[in-house]
Amino acid sequence: MTDNDTIITIDGPSGSGKSTISRELARRLNYTYLDTGAMYRAVGLLAKRRNVAVDDEEQISSLLTDLDLKLLPGKDDTRVLLEHEDVSAAIRTSEMGMAASAVSALPLVRKKLTRLQQEIGRQGAVVAEGRDTGTVVFPQARYKFYLDASPEERARRRSRQLQEKGQPVDERKIFQQLIKRDHDDSSRSIAPLTAANDAIHINSSRMTVDEVLNFMMKQLAKNKKSVQNKKEIT
Ligand code: DC
Numbered sequence: 644m645t646d647n648d649t650i651i652t653i654d655g656p657s658g659s660g661k662s663t664i665s666r667e668l669a670r671r672l673n674y675t676y677l678d679t680g681a682m683y684r685a686v687g688l689l690a691k692r693r694n695v696a697v698d699d700e701e702q703i704s705s706l707l708t709d710l711d712l713k714l715l716p717g718k719d720d721t722r723v724l725l726e727h728e729d730v731s732a733a734i735r736t737s738e739m740g741m742a743a744s745a746v747s748a749l750p751l752v753r754k755k756l757t758r759l760q761q762e763i764g765r766q767g768a769v770v771a772e773g774r775d776t777g778t779v780v781f782p783q784a785r786y787k788f789y790l791d792a793s794p795e796e797r798a799r800r801r802s803r804q805l806q807e808k809g810q811p812v813d814e815r816k817i818f819q820q821l822i823k824r825d826h827d828d829s830s831r832s833i834a835p836l837t838a839a840n841d842a843i844h845i846n847s848s849r850m851t852v853d854e855v856l857n858f859m860m861k862q863l864a865k866n867k868k869s870v871q872n873k874k875e876i877t
Contacts, residue, residue: 647785649674649768651863652777655790656825656836657740658797660847664790664855665772669716671860672770676716677763679773679780680743682756684734685712685725687742697745704751712759736810737820744824747774748831757834774828777839786863789838790855792848797821 651674653665662678669676686707687697695702715722722731733739746752760780763769771780777787792800798818805812828836838844843862847855 647783648867650764650781650784651770651786651788652781652784652839652842653770653772653788653790654774654777654836654838654842656774656797656828657821658801659790659792660800660852660855661772661790663852664847664859665770666716666720667852667856668859669770671856672768674768674770675763675766676721677760677769677771677776678714678716678721679756679760679771679776681714681721681723681734682712682759683743683747683752684739685723685730686710686746686752686756687739688730688734689725690746691739691742697742698749700749700751703746703749704755707752707755710755714763732808735808737805737817740824741820744827748827748833750833753779753834774836775834777842778837779834782839786866787839787842788859788862789842789844791844791846794818794821794825796848 651668651672653661653668655661662680665678666676668674686703689706690697690703693706695706697703711726713724715724720731722729723734724730757780760771760776764771764781773780777784777789795818798814798821801821802812802814802817805817825836845855845858850858
């Protein structure tokens with residue numbers, strides 16, 4: 644197997660089910676789950692804590708010179724350690740989602756985090772989820788998925804997730820934030836949210852988690868077979 648075979652990318656908008664699906668797919672395959680959104684959220688949190696405006700590229704990039712960030716993928720969530728502090732809960736708020744979206748539009752932030760993500764990809768097999776993992780971070784990956792669902796369904800899922808975490812939920816506000824985040828993530832000039840040309844599209848609006856996973860596993864098996872056949876023919 645080449646390195647390209649051991650990288651699976653799953654991109655898509657907020658609330659499309661990427662995290663649940665990516666974590667579970669990684670578990671089934673015994674791959675590392677790489678939650679790239681958590682990294683942007685941690686940078687958003689760092690900026691807020693240091694009172695740096697989320698669009699101040701110069702100041703934020705100086706915060707990143709010795710960024711101390713660790714991702715520890717676990718059964719239910721990725722634990723995120725920022726300067727040795729567990730910030731897993733602090734980054735998973737709507738506010739940090741918006742802050743992450745803002746800092747993610749800054750070229751220097753993207754450059755730094757893309758490099759860190761590629762480094763993790765070099766260390767072993769990964770299921771990487773985000774907005775640009777199939778287009779920019781791992782364009783060479785053989786297996787790419789683009790996961791989507793209707794905005795209404797995505798807002799419902801996001802609200803349910805926050806409720807389960809005991810956070811206050813205003814579903815209308817969540818819907819509006821989601822539409823804004825979709826717009827900002829898709830229209831930025833650098834590494835916008837978009838499907839790679841060779842990604843398999845899945846609309847999960849009416850699919851269960853298991854249905855999506857089974858579909859993906861079938862696609863991976865099919866793809867592997869066609870690569871093997873190609874190798875045998877040549
Ligand atoms: O997937 P998430 O909600 O945790 O992502 C938070 C924000 O981070 C998202 O609105 C855009 C940004 N992001 C990005 O620009 N590129 C990625 N690969 C992952 C996330």
